[in-house]
Amino acid sequence: MEENHKELFREVFGESSDSEDNDSQPELKQSRYLIPSWEQIKEINGLWLCRDFLSPQHQSSLISAVLNEGWFTEDSHNQAMRFGHLPAWATELSNSIREAVLLGDHVSESTDLASSNQGTKPCLLPSNLLWREPLFDQLIVNVYHPGEGICAHVDLMRFEDGIAIVSLESSCVMHFTRVEGGSDIVEHGERLPLIRKIPVLLTPGSLVLMSGEARYIWKHEINRKPGIQIWEGQELIQDRRISITLRKLCQVD
Numbered sequence: 001m002e003e004n005h006k007e008l009f010r011e012v013f014g015e016s017s018d019s020e021d022n023d024s025q026p027e028l029k030q031s032r033y034l035i036p037s038w039e040q041i042k043e044i045n046g047l048w049l050c051r052d053f054l055s056p057q058h059q060s061s062l063i064s065a066v067l068n069e070g071w072f073t074e075d076s077h078n079q080a081m082r083f084g085h086l087p088a089w090a091t092e093l094s095n096s097i098r099e100a101v102l103l104g105d106h107v108s109e110s111t112d113l114a115s116s117n118q119g120t121k122p123c124l125l126p127s128n129l130l131w132r133e134p135l136f137d138q139l140i141v142n143v144y145h146p147g148e149g150i151c152a153h154v155d156l157m158r159f160e161d162g163i164a165i166v167s168l169e170s171s172c173v174m175h176f177t178r179v180e181g182g183s184d185i186v187e188h189g190e191r192l193p194l195i196r197k198i199p200v201l202l203t204p205g206s207l208v209l210m211s212g213e214a215r216y217i218w219k220h221e222i223n224r225k226p227g228i229q230i231w232e233g234q235e236l237i238q239d240r241r242i243s244i245t246l247r248k249l250c251q252v253d
């Protein structure tokens with residue numbers, strides 16, 4: 001981790017328990033989470049996936065915390081939104097997202113992720129977004145029953161850049177398509193068709209981060225109609241799926 005990141009990391013998360021012996025290095029292995037590995041969705045700038053974001057235990061406690069809010073006591077209730085002051089579990093989740101980005105940066109320096117992208121270090125989340133306070137102040141929890149999904153959309157412009165989606169329970173494929181009017185993609189000197197659907201598998205406990213092009217010029221959708229949720233040639237078994245989307249409202253001055 002870069003020195004300034006280390007300092008910021010200490011400010012936000014404090015020193016770990018066994019780094020008090022005047023060795024000022026934060027002991028990253030003592031962090032609440034294992035060092036996360038991030039996957040860059042190469043076709044889409046600004047789209048990152050952390051598959052091992054939450055351990056199975058953390059997933060269970062998060063599901064309990066969400067269900068304990070009492071938002072989904074009736075079957076017809078499938079979405080809850082909160083603005084401003086978020087429940088403690090959501091604030092903790094936001095902190096974990098920041099932590100995963102910081103630790104992920106650390107990992108990318110020693111892997112070829114760092115040398116990809118024509119020599120420029122790929123950025124999980126621009127630092128002005130990573131260090132804004134609060135990182136997120138809006139929360140949506142969606143509960144999807146089998147067959148239910150969300151149609152293709154770009155999140156509303158009233159939200160800032162830098163959106164996180166945590167997936168729980170059933171896996172699903174989220175498809176990304178470029179918004180119309182975007183120019184053709186040129187890759188290796190070849191013009192690729194404008195309408196391209198990029199599938200991304202969202203497994204339980206995974207975290208998606210969208211910023212820049214991924215947030216503004218790509219639509220995302222989850223179509224759980226029969227025959228659409230295919231991954232590696234197999235149709236996914238559908239069960240209930242819960243997602244937690246965290247965003248920040250734009251300031252209105």
Ligand SMILES: O=C(O)CCC(=O)C(=O)O
Binds near residue numbers: 220222243244
């Ligand atoms: O449920 C999801 O994974 C995505 C939710 C979403 O895109 C939204 O609420 O804007």
Ligand SMILES: [Fe+2]
Binds near residue numbers: 153154155220
């Ligand atoms: Fe969305």
